[in-house]
Amino acid sequence: MSSPGAALGVPPARSLGRTLVAASHPGPALAVTVLAGLLALAQGLSPATGALVVAAMLAGQLTVGWSNDLVDRTRDRAAGRTDKPLAVDGAPVAVVRLACALAVAACVGLSLALGTAAGLVHLACVASAWTYNLGLKATIWSWLPYALSFGGLTAVVTLADGQVPPWWWPVGAALLGVAAHLLNVLPDLAGDAATGVRGLPHRLGARRIAPVAAAVLAAASAVVLVGAAPPPAVTVAAVVVVLGLDAVVVAGRGRAPFAAAVAVALVDALLLVAGR
Numbered sequence: 001m002s003s004p005g006a007a008l009g010v011p012p013a014r015s016l017g018r019t020l021v022a023a024s025h026p027g028p029a030l031a032v033t034v035l036a037g038l039l040a041l042a043q044g045l046s047p048a049t050g051a052l053v054v055a056a057m058l059a060g061q062l063t064v065g066w067s068n069d070l071v072d073r074t075r076d077r078a079a080g081r082t083d084k085p086l087a088v089d090g091a092p093v094a095v096v097r098l099a100c101a102l103a104v105a106a107c108v109g110l111s112l113a114l115g116t117a118a119g120l121v122h123l124a125c126v127a128s129a130w131t132y133n134l135g136l137k138a139t140i141w142s143w144l145p146y147a148l149s150f151g152g153l154t155a156v157v158t159l160a161d162g163q164v165p166p167w168w169w170p171v172g173a174a175l176l177g178v179a180a181h182l183l184n185v186l187p188d189l190a191g192d193a194a195t196g197v198r199g200l201p202h203r204l205g206a207r208r209i210a211p212v213a214a215a216v217l218a219a220a221s222a223v224v225l226v227g228a229a230p231p232p233a234v235t236v237a238a239v240v241v242v243l244g245l246d247a248v249v250v251a252g253r254g255r256a257p258f259a260a261a262v263a264v265a266l267v268d269a270l271l272l273v274a275g276r
Contacts, residue, residue, distance in 0.1 A: 016092055019085040023096050025065035027255075028184070031262045032153070033058045038269035039157040039169075049114070049160055056110035056119075057153070059103050060126040066100035068133045079191035111156075118159035125152040142185075142199030143178045150177025168227030169272070175220035176265045182213040183249065183258040210257055214246040217264045224268040234274055241267055 036057040040050035069076070069086045076087035086093055107126060112119035125148065132145035151174035158165040185192065185201040186209050192202060201209050221242045225235055245267070248260035 016095060019092055020066075020096065020099055022085045023066055023069040024062050025068065027258075027262075028180075029058065029061035029065055031265065032061050035265055035269050036153060036157065038266070038273060039154060040160075042269070042272035043157050043161050043163075045157070045161055052110060052114055053157055053160055056107060056114060056122055056156075059107035059110055060122060060129075062103040063100055063107055063126060064129040064133065066096055066103065067130060070097060070100060071133050075195040075197075076191075079195050081191060114156070114160040115162075118156050121152055121159060122156040125149040125156065128152070137199050138197045140198075140200055140203060142201070143181050146177035146181040147174040148177075150174055150180070166227060168223050172220045172223040172227070172268060175216050175223065176261070176268065179213045179216040179220065180258065180261050180265070182209050182216070183261045186210065186257060187254055210250045210252075213257070213261065214249045217246055217249065217261060218242065221264060221268055221271075224271050228271045228274070230271055230274050234271070238267060238271055 033054055037050065037054045040053045045053065069084060070093065073084070073086040073091070073093065076084040081087050085091060086096060108123065111122040111126075114122070128145045128148040132142065136142055136145055151170035154165045154169035154173045158169070182201050182204070185199065186206070189202060189206055192199075204212060221238065225238060230238070242264055245260040245264050249257045252260060
């Protein structure tokens with residue numbers, strides 16, 4: 001006998017949970033949340049404030065991921081994106097929409113709990129990411145929300161401590177955001193082209209995306225190294241690691257280049273911690 005939920009067309013809890021996780025873009029969401037935690041550590045925030053920063057960032061990332069799949073579900077279906085949980089028949093769109101609304105409410109509350117300045121900056125970062133989902137992704141300005149949101153993330157952390165970030169925090173983070181955008185789109189170029197999406201990566205073309213992203217990642221790490229001024233041994237080690245990861249960016253396939261970009265971001269964040 002089928003369950004009452006199945007009779008009503010509601011997916012089993014386990015299936016629904018998998019859909020919610022997959023539609024949230026868990027990889028990027030986790031990467032940004034971990035990056036925020038490392039920045040909080042570098043800033044020397046108290047455990048309570050650091051936890052609040054991480055929670056606010058996670059809530060914001062959930063809204064970005066879920067809204068992206070909600071907005072793109074028709075396009076994803078047309079492109080045959082079977083990896084997108086909302087692009088298949090019977091997808092629990094209403095449930096994901098509700099989850100997104102709850103995440104928005106949580107994001108607002110958690111952000112403002114960090115203080116007015118930090119809260120408003122974080123909400124502006126999330127709004128910037130939403131502009132990408134709502135249409136900017138299809139224009140030559142597709143990189144801008146990534147630059148603004150990643151750069152602003154650093155200000156959220158320092159403003160929660162009543163301070164303005166040093167110039168190289170937002171500059172380095174903005175560069176990381178641009179590189180992440182280029183590499184995140186790389187595996188989806190064909191599907192995007194079929195549905196009329198023409199962002200900056202699509203205009204660069206498949207052959208130029210990885211080298212450009214590698215150069216931007218190297219520039220981001222250079223900015224962080226100049227600002228953090230770690231000991232020479234740490235600097236040499238960081239340069240070797242970043243160059244190795246840049247090689248993966250250029251030569252890797254599938255999601256490997258994006259994973260390498262995330263690794264560079266984590267290396268840069270660790271440099272901030274080491275440079276305290």
